[in-house]
Amino acid sequence: MNQIKIGKFISETRKSKNLTQRQLAELLSISDKTVSKWECGKGLPEVSLMLPLCNILNITVNDLLSGERVSIVDYQNKAEENMMDLMKENEENKKRMALSIICGVITIIAVCSLVIIASYISLPVIVRILVLVLAFATAVAGIGAAAMLEVKAGYFECPHCKALFVPTMGEYVKGYHTFTKRRLTCPECNKTGMCRHRVVR
DSSP states (O other): OOHHHHHHHHHHHHHHTTOOHHHHHHHHTSOHHHHHHHHTTSOOOOHHHHHHHHHHHTOOHHHHHHTSOOOTTTHHHHHHHHHHHHHHHHHHHHHHHHHHHHHHHHHHHHHHHHHHHHHHSOOOHHHHHHHHHHHHHHHHHHHHHHHHHHHHSSEEEOTTTOOEEOOOHHHHHHSOBOSSEEEEEOTTTOOEEEEEEESOO
């Protein structure tokens, strides 16, 4: 799905209804920053907001996901295309999540192996230090790569407003976490909580 095209379509349709970003945001009970983010092509409305948004703008969900008004003739083709795009996005997210897990496991094995080598094999002091430095560098690079893959693998769901969002890398790294949740601030309601990681929409 072309987020920039969808954003321009939301903006044009909103303006044709003589609504400001703030007015549209109030009708949807969200912040005007969220509407601005959509219109700049930096995100899509979460599923729970799509129908209310379409009702306000007097468009169909198919129009919204296509980024244009879809004629009756093209409706079926566009609906299938949008469904395939969503399925493709979900598959890509699953692959990123799997790669993140694999990267994490390989990193743990590599770091443990290097530490064992440095600890139990008779080596000159300088070589032992170099092996430990290599273990540290491997840990940083591996964890960083796994984190980057996980951030891009799906969305986080706000426990308060149920909005789906992708955090910045800085927010992701700072937030403490469990295996399935991470403490983040929702860009929709600005509340902080343990947000559940969702790989698919």
